[in-house]
Amino acid sequence: MSRFLPIDRATDFLLPPAIQEWLPEAHLARYLVEVVEQLDLSALERAYTGRGYDAYHPAMLLSLLIYGYATGTFSSRQIERATYDSLAFRYIACNRHPDHDTLAHFRRRFGAEFESAFVQVLQVARENHLSRFGTVSLDGTKIHANASKHSALSYGHAEKIEAQLKAEVAELRQQADAADRSGLPAGMNLPDELARRETRLAAIAAAKDKIEARARARFAHEQAAHEAKLRARQARAAATGKKPRGKEPKPPQPGPRPEDQVNLTDDDSRIMPLSGGGFEQCYNAQALVDTDSLLVLATRITQAPNDKEQLQPMLVVVQALPDGLHSPDCLLADNGFCSEANIVACQAAGIQPLIALQRDTHHPHWRERFGEPAPLASEATPLETMAHALKTRVGKARYALRKQTVEPVFGIIKAAMGFRQFLLRGLARVTQEWTLVCLAWNLKRMAVLRP
Numbered sequence: 001m002s003r004f005l006p007i008d009r010a011t012d013f014l015l016p017p018a019i020q021e022w023l024p025e026a027h028l029a030r031y032l033v034e035v036v037e038q039l040d041l042s043a044l045e046r047a048y049t050g051r052g053y054d055a056y057h058p059a060m061l062l063s064l065l066i067y068g069y070a071t072g073t074f075s076s077r078q079i080e081r082a083t084y085d086s087l088a089f090r091y092i093a094c095n096r097h098p099d100h101d102t103l104a105h106f107r108r109r110f111g112a113e114f115e116s117a118f119v120q121v122l123q124v125a126r127e128n129h130l131s132r133f134g135t136v137s138l139d140g141t142k143i144h145a146n147a148s149k150h151s152a153l154s155y156g157h158a159e160k161i162e163a164q165l166k167a168e169v170a171e172l173r174q175q176a177d178a179a180d181r182s183g184l185p186a187g188m189n190l191p192d193e194l195a196r197r198e199t200r201l202a203a204i205a206a207a208k209d210k211i212e213a214r215a216r217a218r219f220a221h222e223q224a225a226h227e228a229k230l231r232a233r234q235a236r237a238a239a240t241g242k243k244p245r246g247k248e249p250k251p252p253q254p255g256p257r258p259e260d261q262v263n264l265t266d267d268d269s270r271i272m273p274l275s276g277g278g279f280e281q282c283y284n285a286q287a288l289v290d291t292d293s294l295l296v297l298a299t300r301i302t303q304a305p306n307d308k309e310q311l312q313p314m315l316v317v318v319q320a321l322p323d324g325l326h327s328p329d330c331l332l333a334d335n336g337f338c339s340e341a342n343i344v345a346c347q348a349a350g351i352q353p354l355i356a357l358q359r360d361t362h363h364p365h366w367r368e369r370f371g372e373p374a375p376l377a378s379e380a381t382p383l384e385t386m387a388h389a390l391k392t393r394v395g396k397a398r399y400a401l402r403k404q405t406v407e408p409v410f411g412i413i414k415a416a417m418g419f420r421q422f423l424l425r426g427l428a429r430v431t432q433e434w435t436l437v438c439l440a441w442n443l444k445r446m447a448v449l450r451p
Contacts, residue, residue: 019095022087029067029088031447036063039120044113056098061106062117063092069440072418076103108424111432118439119321122297125442126324130449131293135330135398137406138314138337139289140307141414142282144421145269145430149281152271153204155211156258162204165197172197207262215256222252268427272305283422285434286310288318289406291332294445296409296438297325301431307336312345319349330354332402343382353386354399413441 023030037059044058067088068079077100082089084097125131176190229249236244263269263281272282284305288298298317302310311333319326331346335356346353373391380388389395413419417440424433 019091023091027088028070028444028447029091031450032067032070032443033063033092035121035124035443035446036066036117038124039117041113041117043116044110047110056096056102058106058110060093060096061098061103062110064089064098064103065107065436066440066443067092069419069437070417070444072416074419074423076100076107079103107433107436108429111424111429111436114432114435114439118299118435118442119325121439121442121446122295122325123322125293125295125446125449128446128450130446131290131295133290133295133297133325133328135291135332135401136297136328137289137291137332137402138286138311139334139402139406139410140284140286140302140310140336141410142272142274142280142305143285143414143419143434145263145266145281145283146422146425147263147265147269147281149263149271149279151265152261152263152281153207154258155208155256155260158204158208158211162201162208165201165204169194169197169201203264207264207267208256210262210267211256211260214262215254215260219252219254226251266425268303268425268430270303270305283427283430283434284310286314287406287409287438288314288331289409290328291401291405293449294405294409295442297321297328299431299435299438301427301434303427307333308339308342311337311342315345315349315351327351330398332399332405334402335359340381340383343386347382352389354390354395354402355386356399357387357390409441413437417441417444 039059041058041062044062048055048058064079064083068074068082071088073079073082073089079089080097080100080103083093084090122133126133172190172194176194226249233244233248261271263271266281269281269283271279272284273279274282282305284302284307286300286302286307287296289296298314298321300310300314300317302313304310311331318328328351330352331354333353333355335358338355338357343353343355370393372393373388376385376388390399417437419437422430422433424430
C-alpha cells in the first residue's frame, strides 16, 4: 500500500474558488487593501475622463504598487507577472491582470498623489493609536540613482572632447568640399559621420550649459557665505578693538571647475561618497522616523551628500503636516546634522533637539554613564543648553533611541525589501518614488503593530 498522497493535477474544483479564501486573515495583502480602500482617492478618480474602456480603479493600482514595493517587486513587468503567479497579487488585483504599461503610466502620472496617500496613512496610524509621533529620529542614506557613474562627464573632459570633435568636423567638411575623395576609407559615409559628430557636439554643449548653471548657483551661495563671514569678522573686530586672529577668508572663484560633472543619463543625480568607501551615482534620501513605532513621519530627497543643511528643510515638511503629526516633542540626529542654526531652528519650532556634538568615545568610564552634569548656567546659549541635556541620564537614554530606530528602517528597506536603486529618473520623480517606498514600509510596519 502506498504511503504517499496521490499526485493529481487534473481534478476540477467541486465549487468555484473564492479569492478571499486564498489568503490567511492576517496576511499583509488583506491589511493593505483594507487601509488603501479607506483613503480619499477622489483626486485620482477625477483625473479619469471616462472616455474609452473602463479603467482599473486607482485604489487597486495603488495597492498593487505598494504591495510590490513592500515585498521587493518594484518593476511594473514583475508586478504584472506576479498577478498571474502570486496569490497575494491575484487577491489585490481581483483576479485581473493590469499590463506593465498601465502600471508604469499610473506610477509616472500620479506620483504627486502618493504624498497625499502617505499623509492619510499616517493619520490612520494615529487614529488607531499605533503611534503618537512624539520623539523622532532624522537621518539620511545614499540610494543609487538609475544611472551609472561612468555616464558622468566632467567640464574639463567635455572641453577636451569638444575640441577634438570640432577639429574632426572641420577636417570632414574639407574632405566633403574636395573634388578628390580617394583618400577616404572604403565604405565611409561623410554625411553620416558629420551628423554623428554634430549630435555629440550638441549633447556636450547642453552638458556644459548645465555645469555652468550649477557653477553660477554655487558661486552665489559661496559668495553669500563669504560675505557673512566677513561681516562676522568685522563685528568681532569692532567689539574687541583688535584685529581678529587667523587669515581672512578667501573669496570664492566664479565659473565651473574642471572636475565639475553632469551625468548624461540622470543629470539630477550626483556622485556621492558611500559609508563603506568609494563613490557612486546617488541621491541622498532623508527620513524622519518615530522612535515608538518606527513609522516614517516625513521624507525628502536631496542632491547634497552632506546632511548639515537638511534639518531645516525637513522641519518645513513636518510643519506642513496636519494636526497631530506636525509637532513632535523631541528630534534626535547624529553629528552630521549638528550646527547652531539647526539647534535654534528646532527650538523655534517648539522641538527639543538632541543632536550629537561629536562621536562618542568607546568604553567610557562608568561614572560618565551614570553621573549627572553640573547645573546649567542661566545665560547658556542654545548650543550649551543642548550639550547639557545630552549629558544627563535622561538625555543619554533618549538619544540612544536614535540608532535603533532610523538606521534599522533604512536597513530593512535596503536588505529585507530589497530597495537599493531608484527606478525613476529626475529629482521630482525620485522624490515621488521615495515617498512610495516609505508608504510601503509604513503599511508593512502597521500590519505588524495592529492589535
